[in-house]
Amino acid sequence: MTKIDEVERHLFFEGIYLKYGYDFRQYAEASLDRRLAGLLGDYQASSLLDLLKRALREPEEFRKILGSLTINTSEFFRDPTFFKVLRESVFPVLKTYSKVTIWSAGCSTGEEVLSLAIALKEEGLDRRATIHATDINPFVLKSAKTGIFEASCIPTFNKNYAAAGGTGTPSQYYGAEYGLVRFNPDLLENVVFSEHNLATDAAFLEAHLILCRNVFIYFSRELQERALELFARSLVHKGFLALGSKETLRFSSLAPNFQAVSPGENVFSLLSRSEPKP
């Protein structure tokens, strides 16, 4: 692996931020450096400064670079037991509200949003729930909006659907054609997709449930702290926050504001806000 020069990394991300507004300046370095090293190889660039030059001059190239810098690993009902916890411990509380706002932060190509929409539908929450699905990358949002995926995702979908507590038959939610599957458009009816950058943007809604799974592992502790503050400000009292199965609040100063809902799964409920809402 090519070693990444710290000064060059700094200049690279400052340049990207100034030109395009994407802020990678506080991402966790070790995994980011691997992606940068991969990019240097792909572009046969001699240095990050060389790559920066291309990214600044050619927006089309930047789009590809952006795709390599953000991780878009996602699958339907990822960590199926998490969806079980949602159905058993979170949805009963959501049912006490007449309108439910859910924020999927870092929704990537949309697998989680569809999984969530299916679970809401089966629990009779689909009519009153609105899902705000956000990501830093506009190109993955565009793909998420279509509800179309490679058919190769179906075995995982079928397997995880059952393990996640699905009550119907998985195939009722999609139709397959030409190696692709299209999920029923009604699943995305109450989903609003928009760009949002957890590193720079502000709170924009009041949510009953926020899902931000497998995003924090790419953030530095400082950036995690910022995002957590943002979530605390965006949640109703006793609102829920779901993190990835290997993500923890243990090293955050905001940990005392959250209470674990279900031991083993990273679902928390907000006890108190870090500061009064302006």
Added chain:
Amino acid sequence: MIVVQHLHPSTNVTPSLIYRSRARLSFVEAEDKAPIEEGHVYFAPADYHLLVEKTFRFGLSSDRHVQHARPSIDVLFESAAIAYGADACGVVLTGANQDGAAGLRAIADEGGFAMVQDAADAEFPLMPSSALKAVPSARTGTIAEIAKELSRISRS
């Protein structure tokens, strides 16, 4: 000490249940952002890469597989080589692919200490023999010899 094992993605690692030690070490799964401390043997969680940050804390990632593996030894070793430099010590044991070879090279290039299990001693010799090819100067030995060497290094 930090350990990467190639496991099935759905394996739930509970290292303390799998490993018992006569030494006063605790066997734990590595957590994202946790500070790396002495006296612990950390294991990479299944289906995540495990990395060492320059702040000597752990990082996890769901980046694509490396050498068909996640967690990958190369990913751990290359990040450890950068974080620990000449203080890193890499050991490649039995295994059925070439993961670990490039990582061990990275550790050796930074002046760290490289060890490889004797291919004859390994259940699956491909991984150690690939590592030895990448780092011909690596110390080789049986599991018992490597254990002895590790405890010598940790005392010095």
